[in-house]
Amino acid sequence: MMKNGALQKSKQWNVKGAIWLAGVFHFLHSCGSGCLLPFLTLYFRHLGLNATMIGIIMASKHLLALVWRPLSSVLTRQYDKRRTVIVGSLLSSALVVLTLLLFPSTGIQAESGRCNASQPDTDPTTILEWATIPSQSNATVYSINQTSVSTEQPVEVTTVVSSNWSARGLRSVKKPQQEEDPHTEFLGSLKVMDVQHQMFFLVLIVMGLWEFMAAPLEWTADDGLYEYLDFVDATDHHNGVKVWKQLGAAFGNCAVGVLVTSLFCLTGTTLEFYSYTTFMILTVPTAALLPIYLRKRERPTSAGFKALQLVRGNLQAILCAVTVILMGMVNSAVSDFLLWHMQDCGAMEIHMGVSLALAHLSQTGFAPIAGHLSQFLKYHGWLLVLAVVSLALQCLYYSFLWGPWAVIPAQLLAGFSTGALWWSVTSQSEDIATPGTEKTILRLFEALSLELGAAFGSLAAGFVVQKFGVQVLFQGTAVILALWSSALAVLKWKIPRQRQINYSRLLAADTEMSESESDQEKDWLETAMEDATGNNKCIIDKS
Structure with a gap:
């Protein structure tokens, strides 16, 4: 009833x-x-x-x-x-x-040449050589070569910008200014700051x-x-x-x-x-x-603390937590400064937008093959290693970009880095979950990666780019990820796998199942687990 x-x-x-x-x-x-x-x-x-x-x-x-x-x-x-x-x-x-x-x-701004505005008549012999313009941050070096022929053809303008700044979105040259009236200066009341x-x-x-x-x-x-x-x-x-x-x-x-x-x-x-x-x-x-x-x-529950305790009590889950923090740091660094590097390679917004879209589509396309790949690897934990290796290859490739569209091959690997990461993390969450905690554990991993790891990654990446440049950032992250992938593979192999059984989910599959089956056959618990989890998880051994 x-x-x-x-x-x-x-x-x-x-x-x-x-x-x-x-x-x-x-x-x-x-x-x-x-x-x-x-x-x-x-x-x-x-x-x-x-x-x-x-x-x-x-x-x-x-x-x-x-x-x-x-x-x-x-x-x-x-x-x-x-x-x-x-x-x-x-x-x-x-x-x-x-x-x-x-x-x-x-900032220092220079004409980018993207907008073909009409040029005033100029002396054909006028050449503006290299010049250095002081700024509040780093000096920017640029040159403008003006050429003309007797037929009054359009003037060719070439702009060279240092690695600290690129030509995109920069409109007009900011000339050195003399002392300004505090009342006319931007936020002049804050004279203690530049x-x-x-x-x-x-x-x-x-x-x-x-x-x-x-x-x-x-x-x-x-x-x-x-x-x-x-x-x-x-x-x-x-x-x-x-x-x-x-x-x-x-x-x-x-x-x-x-x-x-x-x-x-x-x-x-x-x-x-x-x-x-x-x-x-x-x-x-x-x-x-x-x-x-x-x-x-309802009164606030302590599901978050329970999830934290479950992760802390499982060595495989601790490895997963450390990995998602590291991956969050690297993904944040890439998200913050990859477009900078593309911009310095001459990319415009259309190149950036298409490359970012391909990364998302690659993650979507990974889902249909994730179960088969996990089954081939025998254990979803190896997808975590695959994710780290894939992101390391992406970062190494980013450091050698040579043109606007050169980033495309690396973006197609996003399915095997970000996609494989979250597939493995989801399976790991189900492994250690007790009834009612699956979603909270997954949220905990997401917070560790997308917020805590991302915060550390953005902070560290900013200092590295400021001091050494974007290429060094990507090469350094590639080396760190390569080292961690090796250590992770060894630890995954050495540490035994532990799993919690979500009895409430299995009982809901068939509450009237008889327990009188022969010992020679699979019991109802194993059968229900196969139906509930499909091919993306290993079957629990009766022993």
Whole structure:
């Protein structure tokens, strides 16, 4: 009677419709994030901030998310304010980010030659040789060679910029200035700081406020959908939403790259910010209809501490945690400064957008083969080693880029680095989980990689790029990952594998199964586990 009643109750819930609506929500939100987030460090470079300052800003963003995202998730669940928080986060983050457009650039700027403006008549013999222009940060060296022929053909302008700055997005030459009136200088009241540090603290404040507004959204929406599906015993459909996040990010990367390149002379890089704001506003209607299960107020649970204890008590899980932190550090360094390196190689936004989109599509394409690959390797833990090796090869390749499209082969490896990493981490979470902790353990690994590891990675990468350059950063990370992959392989082989059995999930598969089977055959526990986990996990030995 109870089972029939549960089935009748579940028919009242439109699971397919809920998954479709959640997919649209995450697609639009990821489109907006893909339009702006990967290009932020380039915009900060355009504002005149150096690599160290940008590393500090990005590290602060990750650390704030590390603390505020789980805290806000608990508070919104306790007070049943999820939909309010989601809509408020979308609107407030869409408006706050536009504040960055109010700040004028403080860096040395030179005409890039991307906009074919009409050139004034010049003396054919005029040649502007190498010149050094002082700046608040590092000196920039540039040259402009002007040539002309008797037929009054267009003047050829060539700009050479040092590794600290590139020609993209730079409009006019900033001439050395004499002492300015404090009332006319930008933020003249802060005379104790130079203009560059004024800009640094302003951007830091705005980014902190923006992250405070945006951080609660993803976990809050995800929790609401998961509990909605859990109420009708349909949590197996929850992972189907993830593919829409990757597709949305790929679309946003590619679309904004094409648009900014085409309209650069009219809009510059501001189109990236307006695209983000537009997509956040477009996401609001779907957020208002997003399936969210409303439950009675509950006391805050200690699921996070339980998950931490489970990870700490398993040596394989500790290895996984160390690996995701290291991978998070490297991925953050790549995310922050790969586009810098591409820019110095002559890449424009269309090259960057397409390459970023290919990385997301590569991760999406890895999912269908992950189960077969895990079965071939006999143990999903070896996918973790494969992920580290793949990222090491990517970083080594990045250090030798020679042109705008040269990055493409390395981006196609993202499926075997990022994709394999999270497939292995998900399987590891299931290995050590007790009933009700699977999702929390996976969240713990995500926080260690995407926030804690990313914070350390951004901070360290900023200092390395400032002192040694981008190429040294990528070569150094490749060496570190290669060493860790060797150590990880040895430790994976030496440390025995331990697994927790999720009895509640297995009992739900068949509560009326008889335990009178012969010892010569597989018992019901093994059969249920095979049906529940498929080919991506090893079968528990009866011994």
